[in-house]
Amino acid sequence: MDDETYERIIFLDDPDLNEPVMVIGLEGWIDAGIAATTALATLLDTIPSTLLATFDTEYFIDQRARRPIAKIVDGVTTELTWPEIQLRHGRDGDGADVLFLVGPEPDFHWSDFVESVTDAAGRFGVRLVVGLGAFPAPTPHTRPVRIIGTAPAASAHLLANVGSVSGELEVPAGIGTALELGFADVDVEIVTLWARVPHYVASMPYPQAAAALVDGLARISGLTLDSGRLRAAGEDARQRVDDLVTNNPEHASMVARLEAAADQSEGTSLGEALPSGEELAAELERFLRGEGR
Numbered sequence: 001m002d003d004e005t006y007e008r009i010i011f012l013d014d015p016d017l018n019e020p021v022m023v024i025g026l027e028g029w030i031d032a033g034i035a036a037t038t039a040l041a042t043l044l045d046t047i048p049s050t051l052l053a054t055f056d057t058e059y060f061i062d063q064r065a066r067r068p069i070a071k072i073v074d075g076v077t078t079e080l081t082w083p084e085i086q087l088r089h090g091r092d093g094d095g096a097d098v099l100f101l102v103g104p105e106p107d108f109h110w111s112d113f114v115e116s117v118t119d120a121a122g123r124f125g126v127r128l129v130v131g132l133g134a135f136p137a138p139t140p141h142t143r144p145v146r147i148i149g150t151a152p153a154a155s156a157h158l159l160a161n162v163g164s165v166s167g168e169l170e171v172p173a174g175i176g177t178a179l180e181l182g183f184a185d186v187d188v189e190i191v192t193l194w195a196r197v198p199h200y201v202a203s204m205p206y207p208q209a210a211a212a213l214v215d216g217l218a219r220i221s222g223l224t225l226d227s228g229r230l231r232a233a234g235e236d237a238r239q240r241v242d243d244l245v246t247n248n249p250e251h252a253s254m255v256a257r258l259e260a261a262a263d264q265s266e267g268t269s270l271g272e273a274l275p276s277g278e279e280l281a282a283e284l285e286r287f288l289r290g291e292g293r
Helices: 003-008 032-046 108-124 151-162 175-185 207-223 227-244 249-264 277-288
Strands: 010-013 020-025 048-056 071-072 076-081 086-091 098-102 128-137 147-150 190-200
Touching: 003 098, 003 108, 010 020, 020 032, 032 098, 032 128, 032 175, 032 190, 048 098, 048 108, 071 086, 076 098, 108 175, 128 175, 128 207, 147 151, 147 207, 151 175, 151 190, 151 207, 175 190, 190 207, 207 227
Parallel strands: 020 098, 020 128, 128 190
Antiparallel strands: 010 048, 048 086, 071 076, 086 098, 147 190
């Protein structure tokens, strides 16, 4: 790591870690049902963590797009809290080391950010990197949330554990894609897990998807993680959606069609059960235009 890279990341501790898994959950890109954000928040609530490093806020963050929060007491400005990208360290239920890269997606200097993160991963001997995300998909809320993955070519074998969308797909990219290719360049395995959130609930919290991401992370990394709290919240969310659908014949008909398609796909390979690239691109475009509801 050169001196300039050191200036972009500030290490606050230097523990001796044993082949940690790095979990990436940066806010600011596609996160249908706020599933990835909820999954990360739950992990940090259940796994005590310490701040390991921070990144140069003024270099990576547009402070007019992500304004700091002012604290005002009786008219007196007492504090200004700046948006911050953090690298945190914790241990799972069996004591395995875990690193969490959390905070806002960087606005500027993506290549420098990728270099800083990959260098930090090398410093601590990271064995596997797992990103978390969620996208709107033509799937019913009455069926289990399914996970797909994306990975660079060198880590493509990891997709056998989660499946992937077949065919060619071009969509706008987030920092996670840049990190996938950056980690491939330094020979560290990486996969991004994406929860498929029913498109008609993509703009509301959907804890079922967050639970699926936590379970997927545990399965692919070997970490011991607990999604029980999220699954309990998911039952409540499903009941609320059931009530909404029941009171709208058009929505009920749509869900019935999605259920039929999902049931027909049972028994096929995971790739065959997933939407085509064109279907996925259409749903993403609608979501990004704010039509997710």
